[in-house]
Amino acid sequence: xxxxxxxxxxxxxxxxxxxxxxxxxxxxxxxxxxxxxxxxxxxxxxxxxxxxxxxxxxxxxxxxxxxxxxxxxxxxxxxxxxxxxxxxxxxxxxxxxxxxxxxxxxxxxxxxxxxxxxxxxxxxxxxxxxxxxxxxxxxxxxxxxxxxxxxxxxxxxxxxxxxxxxxxxxxxxxxxxxxxxxxxxxxxxxxxxxxxxxxxxxxxxxxxxxxxxxxxxxxxxxxxxxxxxxxxxxxxxxxxxxxxxxxxxxxxxxxxxxxxxxxxxxxxxxxxxxxxxxxxxxxxxxxxxxxxxxxxxxxxxxxxxxxxxxxxxxxxxxxxxxxxxxxxxxxxxxxxxxxxxxxxxxxxxxxxxxxxxxxxxxxxxxxxxxxxxxxxxxxxxxxxxxxxxxxxxxxxxxxxxxxxxxxxxxxxxxxxxxxxxxxxxxxxxxxxxxxxxxxxxxxxxxxxxxxxxxxxxxxxxxxxxxxxxxxxxxxxxxxxxxxxxxxxxxxxxxxxxxxxxxxxxxxxxxxxxxxxxxxxxxxxxxxxxxxxxxxxxxxxxxxxxxxxxxxxxxxxxxxxxxxxxxxxxxxxxxxx
RNA sequence: GCCCACAUAGCUCAGUCGGUAGAGCACAUCCUUGGUAAGGAUGAGGUCAGCGGUUCGAAUCCGCUUGUGGGCUCCA
Numbered sequence: 001x002x003x004x005x006x007x008x009x010x011x012x013x014x015x016x017x018x019x020x021x022x023x024x025x026x027x028x029x030x031x032x033x034x035x036x037x038x039x040x041x042x043x044x045x046x047x048x049x050x051x052x053x054x055x056x057x058x059x060x061x062x063x064x065x066x067x068x069x070x071x072x073x074x075x076x077x078x079x080x081x082x083x084x085x086x087x088x089x090x091x092x093x094x095x096x097x098x099x100x101x102x103x104x105x106x107x108x109x110x111x112x113x114x115x116x117x118x119x120x121x122x123x124x125x126x127x128x129x130x131x132x133x134x135x136x137x138x139x140x141x142x143x144x145x146x147x148x149x150x151x152x153x154x155x156x157x158x159x160x161x162x163x164x165x166x167x168x169x170x171x172x173x174x175x176x177x178x179x180x181x182x183x184x185x186x187x188x189x190x191x192x193x194x195x196x197x198x199x200x201x202x203x204x205x206x207x208x209x210x211x212x213x214x215x216x217x218x219x220x221x222x223x224x225x226x227x228x229x230x231x232x233x234x235x236x237x238x239x240x241x242x243x244x245x246x247x248x249x250x251x252x253x254x255x256x257x258x259x260x261x262x263x264x265x266x267x268x269x270x271x272x273x274x275x276x277x278x279x280x281x282x283x284x285x286x287x288x289x290x291x292x293x294x295x296x297x298x299x300x301x302x303x304x305x306x307x308x309x310x311x312x313x314x315x316x317x318x319x320x321x322x323x324x325x326x327x328x329x330x331x332x333x334x335x336x337x338x339x340x341x342x343x344x345x346x347x348x349x350x351x352x353x354x355x356x357x358x359x360x361x362x363x364x365x366x367x368x369x370x371x372x373x374x375x376x377x378x379x380x381x382x383x384x385x386x387x388x389x390x391x392x393x394x395x396x397x398x399x400x401x402x403x404x405x406x407x408x409x410x411x412x413x414x415x416x417x418x419x420x421x422x423x424x425x426x427x428x429x430x431x432x433x434x435x436x437x438x439x440x441x442x443x444x445x446x447x448x449x450x451x452x453x454x455x456x457x458x459x460x461x462x463x464x465x466x467x468x469x470x471x472x473x474x475x476x477x478x479x480x481x482x483x484x485x486x487x488x489x490x491x492x493x494x495x496x497x498x499x500x501x502x503x504x505x506x507x508x509x510x511x512x513x514x515x516x517x518x519x520x521x522x523x524x525x526x527x528x529x530x531x532x533x534x535x536x537x538x539x540x541x542x543x544x545x546x547x548x549x550x551x552x553x554x555x556x557x558x559x560x561x562x563x564x565x566x567x568x569x570x571x572x573x574x575x576x
Numbered sequence: 577g578c579c580c581a582c583a584u585a586g587c588u589c590a591g592u593c594g595g596u597a598g599a600g601c602a603c604a605u606c607c608u609u610g611g612u613a614a615g616g617a618u619g620a621g622g623u624c625a626g627c628g629g630u631u632c633g634a635a636u637c638c639g640c641u642u643g644u645g646g647g648c649u650c651c652a
Contacts, residue, residue: 041647052581139647140579147649151578154647182645186587195625195643251652270652305577305650306643314651399652487609514608515615522613536611548612 010035013159019115020061039158069128131161181465200316210478233275239265272298291327312462337383351576354410360397368426401427486536493540
């Protein structure tokens with residue numbers, strides 16, 4: 001057990017791995033090897049193409065080096081000496097890294113056995129101070145993270161201060177894997193993909209579709225309550241629309257290829273904005289009708305790179321919970337504050353309490369007058385302050401068309417998800433020449449804000465599955481209660497109870513299998529059914545139900561009325 | 577798109593040296609009529625992802641394609 005910061009241990013482990021690679025593959029050219037969240041990686045370029053079996057051998061070498069307790073020896077060289085040494089060693093990537101070091105800064109090296117690395121450190125005293133290491137995977141990685149550069153070979157490893165800490169890390173990973181939405185989506189029969197339909201195109205099964213229906217309904221009702229109006233717009237539009245919006249100019253490769261109809265090109269929409277703008281342009285607009293808040297569950301298709309697809313979290317066809325707010329400069333501040341408040345309310349309704357905003361400001365290349373950017377930024381900042389939130393700022397990280405706030409929410413096991421986004425747009429109102437008639441009788445350019453609270457319904461659903469580990473709260477659960485008859489003698493009573501509970505608006509099924517009660521309970525629990533209702537001859541005689549629920553366990557024998565009341569309370573308060 | 581890996585029954589997986597396909601769960605039928613996490617028997621279920629090659633013979637070896645997973649890039 002050592003007292004070094006964990007990053008120091010991990011970075012030192014990266015050096016040890018590089019030393020092992022150098023020993024096994026003397027022609028290897030090294031790039032960099034930093035610490036990561038749970039370990040380290042190192043990038044290199046060499047003739048040999050690494051395969052998984054190689055990792056075992058490299059790991060063996062590393063353990064040998066660690067066992068020898070080799071010291072990490074620090075030394076410094078002048079720029080000329082360093083360049084000469086790296087050139088002699090044919091370390092071309094290191095030479096480029098050397099050139100990055102600003103004039104006047106010290107040029108440090110570390111030596112571990114035969115391996116010498118350009119590095120500012122710090123490191124542990126000797127390799128014996130590295131607690132536990134395990135190599136994980138091989139990946140390709142572009143030099144300097146640029147797709148135009150050569151792809152280097154990267155090895156990822158885990159490193160911890162002790163074997164126990166590493167075991168604990170892998171245990172947590174297993175826990176996370178148990179709630180993986182792709183695994184649960186199949187087990188609970190929520191959704192699937194089909195090779196015949198196409199990559200990244202989701203098929204919602206009945207149970208998944210029911211959950212979606214429930215949160216869509218909630219979403220729509222809340223939008224009407226909060227002063228929004230809903231729109232429906234088509235899935236395809238002619239090329240002229242996308243030429244005006246600019247998408248064909250700067251986003252063509254992200255769109256599905258066009259289909260030709262009556263000698264015109266139609267594109268499947270990658271976003272809803274141009275359609276909403278067409279609604280706006282359908283007649284002259286007055287300042288008196290602003291702000292307009294138009295929302296749509298708009299299904300869009302984007303040609304995401306195949307390697308980017310990931311379950312429900314990154315798909316090619318998805319439904320945005322989109323809205324566009326068109327308003328005057330005077331209204332913008334209140335509108336933004338209200339959108340932010342609304343987002344927090346929606347996420348809290350699903351049991352997410354830790355929510356953090358990230359503000360992105362003007363990038364180097366941007367459209368729109370600087371004053372408008374400033375007004376927008378001020379309104380975003382004020383909204384964050386008004387809600388008493390702490391906010392991180394990404395200077396220059398905004399889109400070219402406007403500044404934005406993204407929300408990140410933390411889930412039940414502490415992972416952060418990027419979700420809601422509130423974005424100003426100074427581009428489309430210009431391109432479509434959107435105007436309203438002001439008090440002065442003259443035309444003015446309105447402010448336009450895009451916002452999505454859930455993001456995409458597919459992604460939102462994936463996050464929900466992981467948040468709840470498949471155990472949806474009662475208001476969302478597709479099957480809220482399951483009746484478990486002890487024997488077939490009480491089937492009639494089960495039907496009667498089911499009918500009564502359905503009358504009261506609950507989703508109740510009966511397990512008709514001729515299996516034991518124990519087996520039925522196991523099945524119902526695996527299916528994450530919130531309420532299990534056992535009925536046998538005792539209950540049938542007394543007109544009761546022996547209930548248990550997921551949260552509280554045994555509830556004893558209840559009348560149908562008592563049970564319904566309890567469930568109604570849980571549904572109405574969206575108890576998680 | 578790029579790097580590495582994977583693809584066998586609805587699901588989870590075995591399948592040795594290249595010799596023609598297996599288990600558990602789920603499903604169906606029958607027996608059992610039961611009391612809080614698996615009662616029993618029988619049965620059905622397969623273009624071994626697809627196409628091509630090597631071979632007397634391919635789930636197995638080789639190539640390509642498709643899909644999926646872990647990364648890189650991307651996410652306007």
